[in-house]
Amino acid sequence: MQVYDSNDYQIQIKEDGTPVTRADLIAHDYITKALKHEFGYPVISEEAPVPPYEERQTWSQFFLVDPVDGTRDFIAKNDEFTVNIALVSGGEPVLGVVLVPAKGELFFARKGKGAWMRTNNSEDLPLPLEKQEGWVLARSWHHDNSMIEAFAKNNNISQSIKMSSAIRLARLSQGKVNLCVVSNKSKEWDIAAGQVILKETGGSIVEMESGKEPAYNKPDMQNAFSLATASGVSLSQLKL
Template sequence: MAITDPLALQVLAIAKEAGAKIMEIYQRDFAVYEKQDTSPLTEADLAAHKCIVAGLEAISDLPILSEESADIPWEERKTWTRYWLVDPLDGTKEFIKKNGEFTVNIALIDGGKPIMGVVYAPALEKSYVGIVGQGAWTETAEGVNPISAKLHSEGEVWKVVGSRSHQSPEIKNLLELLGGESELVAMGSSLKLCLVAEGEAHLYPRLGPTSEWDTGAAHAVALAAGANVTVLDGANPLNPDAEALTYNQKESVLNPYFLVSA
């Protein structure tokens, strides 16, 4: 089994190159700066950002929205139909803790919807690639394997992805609504969405803050694997008719709370 889409392969190569730059810094002591919102920003974010922007500009003339160049005015952004959405290093806290659960995220957005995404976890040497309408795959040293979201079977323990950095009483409420036994699976960064995409978990409710670049690439992987990513309905968290999570439809780049489900 192989990934054959030429653009996806180019983007995967760019993500891996950025990952190599991140790992050079990961393996030594690194400087930690402070962003305006006080979240840690490392040298690795900036090195990966420069690498990805250069790589994407070499293969495409589409605009790029990256966490490290997020000050593009809404007046300009709202004219975009297709663009690249990038998080050069998602899971900065996991990076600083050195637990390996951080990713390079590159998504192609079309009409507010993610249509292709690459998520690369350089410390784990694992890639996720999703092309909506074609399929989703993981790539490791063992090779490339197709993945798909896994429906919950009656009587089965619910596997629910939680965040290492954000927990809330609302999660407990949702677990109670599910009924039956549930098991919380902790994971960092956009790998949480990927766990649902590859059938390792049934649900990922996100009840904490995220930005569009945090989710775009893994959202594409999840959709390509047959999962849904919907805006969380506070009154009915398990609403099957909840609206799909979309991108670049408003001035703010913050996501609403959302649910990834098989």
């Protein structure tokens, strides 16, 4: 938060055209060192080269980290950037933490143990906290596209809330919205932590083409277009 408040972001543009700031790099360095020291598992972070698939395909457990998810939101100072940390075991995320530093919110879950939200002024609150009547779609400030437009039109969705892509799975788990389309431009570290939290609330994420849950530790680590739904939403009610 010190960098966020200082406005000294030292913005650079990466090869993929996305921005990175001094905060991304500081957070990456701190988190990856702490995880390796504490647990000894390999760490894949958005802000470091991904190890070759030939090396990591043998990993049984590893951490996926996005030190600052929503860098555009960080730069825009809209308070909706997150820190995402997930433990992947046996090809699926089993522990997830999503921190929203500017709002003082922490979402966390462990497979089979439930999902929780903590704020600066609260005890740990079991998720979800709300339930929406009718469809409410989470839409992105920066990444809406024709696929999302078509999904909304095909399902007669008239209610939507714009927010950072980084925070959408947390808000879905919380119950602020009940539908979210995950872009095929996103990477595994963007959704792994949020997926654990969402599944522990009774929600789900499935790839729109295959109907299967996202796989992890893929050669390219790219996500397919996927649909994330809140607790109580049946996929049979929707046109994918």
